[in-house]
Amino acid sequence: xxxxxxxxxxxxxxxxAASFTANLLDMPDAEVVAVASRSDVSAKAFAERFxxxxxxxxxxxxxxxxxxxxxxxxxxHSAHRAAAGLCLEAGRAVLCEKAFTLNSxxxxxxVTLARSRGLFLMEAMWMYCHPLIxxxxxxxxxxxxxxxxxxxxxxxxxxxxxxxxxxxxxAQGGGALLDLxxxxxxxxxxxxxxxxxxTARAALSDEGVDLRTGMxxxxxxxxxxxLNCSIDAGTPVTASITGSKGRIDIPHGFxxxxxxxxxxxxxxxxxxxxxxxxxxxxxxxxxxxxxxHRVRAxxxxxxxxxLAGSLAVMRTLDSVRERIGVRYPSEG
Numbered sequence: 001x002x003x004x005x006x007x008x009x010x011x012x013x014x015x016x017a018a019s020f021t022a023n024l025l026d027m028p029d030a031e032v033v034a035v036a037s038r039s040d041v042s043a044k045a046f047a048e049r050f051x052x053x054x055x056x057x058x059x060x061x062x063x064x065x066x067x068x069x070x071x072x073x074x075x076x077h078s079a080h081r082a083a084a085g086l087c088l089e090a091g092r093a094v095l096c097e098k099a100f101t102l103n104s105x106x107x108x109x110x111v112t113l114a115r116s117r118g119l120f121l122m123e124a125m126w127m128y129c130h131p132l133i134x135x136x137x138x139x140x141x142x143x144x145x146x147x148x149x150x151x152x153x154x155x156x157x158x159x160x161x162x163x164x165x166x167x168x169x170x171a172q173g174g175g176a177l178l179d180l181x182x183x184x185x186x187x188x189x190x191x192x193x194x195x196x197x198x199t200a201r202a203a204l205s206d207e208g209v210d211l212r213t214g215m216x217x218x219x220x221x222x223x224x225x226x227l228n229c230s231i232d233a234g235t236p237v238t239a240s241i242t243g244s245k246g247r248i249d250i251p252h253g254f255x256x257x258x259x260x261x262x263x264x265x266x267x268x269x270x271x272x273x274x275x276x277x278x279x280x281x282x283x284x285x286x287x288x289x290x291x292x293h294r295v296r297a298x299x300x301x302x303x304x305x306x307l308a309g310s311l312a313v314m315r316t317l318d319s320v321r322e323r324i325g326v327r328y329p330s331e332g
Contacts, residue, residue, distance in 0.1 A: 006292040009068040009092070010035045011059060011083050013046040016097060017074035020124075021050050023284040030288060036062035059083055063090035070120065070295055073097060076166055078173040078330065081106040084121070088113045093120035095291050098186070099178040102328055103321075104314040111307045120295055122302050123310040125186055126283035127255035129290050132274050133190075134304070136241075136248060136260055140191055144262060145243030148223050151191050153184035153239035153254060156212065156230030167231050168207050171329050175209030177202075177320060181229030183255045185320075186313050187239055188217055188225035194312040196220050202324035210326055217316065256283050 008024055010017055010032060017035075024030040032052050037043040040057030047055035056062045062071065063086045070093040073083045077099045084096045088110070100123040101107045114121035127133055140148065157180065166172045167179060188195070195217035202213040212230035228235065239254035240247060246264035250257050262270045294302050301307050321327065 004296060005029050005031050006295055007031050007033045007067055007069045009033065009062045009065060009071040009087075010046075010052070010074065011062055011071055011087070012074040013037045013042045014074060017072070018046070018049075020072055020074065020284050020288070021046075021052075024288055025050060027285065027288060029292060033067050034062055034065050059086055060090075063087045063092060068092055070095060070291060072124070074124075076172040077178055078102055078171060078328065081110060084110055085113060088117060088119055088121065091117065091119065093291075093295050095122050095124050095287070097124045099173070099182045099317060100310045100314055102173050102178070103331065104311060104318050107311050107314040111311060114300065114307075118300060120291070120300050121307065122291060122294075122305050123307075124287060125182075125305050125310070126287040127183065127186065128190065128305045129286040130256060130283040131286065132257050132260065132272065133255075135272060136250070137190060139248070139262065140241060140243075144246065144264070145241060145248060146245030147221070148191060148241060148243045150223065150242045151188045151225040151239070152227070152242075153187045153225070154228045154230075154235040155180040155183045155237050155255075156228065156233050156235030158234035159232045161231055163205075163207060168205055168209060170208050173328055174207070175205075175211070175213075175326060176229040176231045177210050177213050177317060177324075177326070180231065181213055181215070181227070181320070182313065182317065184225075184227035184229060184239070185215070185217075185316055187254065188227060189309060189313050189316070191241055192217075192219050192221075192223055192225065195225070195316060198316060198319040198323065200320040200323040202326070204324070204326065208326065210324055213320065213324055215320055 034054040036056040043055035071087040073096040161167045197218040199216040202210040211232045215227040217225040239250045250260040259273045
């Protein structure tokens with residue numbers, strides 16, 4: 001039985017918007033009907049590139065387009081609250097890129113708005129939708145490594161990024177933490193939930209954003225997570241989970257893995273691999289599929305990327321920024 005097509009609007013025209021749109025165009029039950037940018041030229045060029053029927057040079061026109069079932073918000077995170085809020089106010093379901101917002105207050109506002117309107121809202125934490133990450137989570141929950149003791153994860157890019165780059169711009173929520181650190185933090189939350197204590201140190205740029213940040217998260221159980229992120233040093237981009245009975249290692253690209261290895265005391269290592277065709281960016285396809293499934297079902301959120309989890313991650317990111325002394329201009 002053919003599934004009902006879900007009509008998408010894409011708000012923003014950057015690299016992640018292009019990757020997501022390309023994945024949507026490969027899905028027979030998805031249709032991209034409109035794109036919006038603050039620039040007419042940018043919107044039209046994006047529409048022409050991907051064969052999208054309508055291009056808008058403002059966000060409001062996209063939000064008010066009645067032919068759209070769900071909007072994918074791919075702006076810098078400094079604009080997530082405004083862009084996603086505009087779409088929710090207009091009655092559109094929203095998939096909003098991560099970090100969900102600049103801070104937990106903005107995230108709470110979006111969640112409250114979506115719930116008051118009975119609309120679907122999800123953070124685009126594509127890692128959570130990856131089948132191999134879901135398999136890993138099930139193994140941990142089933143006690144494959146025993147009681148979790150430590151989680152380690154990192155995401156760092158070598159750069160260098162010039163001062164004018166968005167990753168160095170405080171007005172756009174720049175720095176390593178919200179752009180890259182959200183992955184290690186979200187991974188730790190997936191395994192252990194929200195921490196009870198947060199410690200962090202960072203090296204800041206002249207502009208006042210974090211070039212690199214190290215985090216130690218702690219839980220009442222005694223478990224802890226060692227996490228780091230960087231925009232001026234390339235890191236292995238790996239993750240591991242160590243428990244009382246074993247360990248899981250994920251090699252480079254832990255948030256879009258093609259494999260992971262389970263080590264258990266007294267047993268041979270066991271490798272789990274992704275299905276054929278699940279490449280590095282295919283988590284975007286799995287993410288889109290989850291959104292469309294929920295929208296068709298009339299659900300207002302996804303159990304894979306629950307809103308309570310997104311709010312918890314934002315609270316942790318807020319705590320880290322408080323400890324490293326990073327505050328964005330819009331926060332006063």
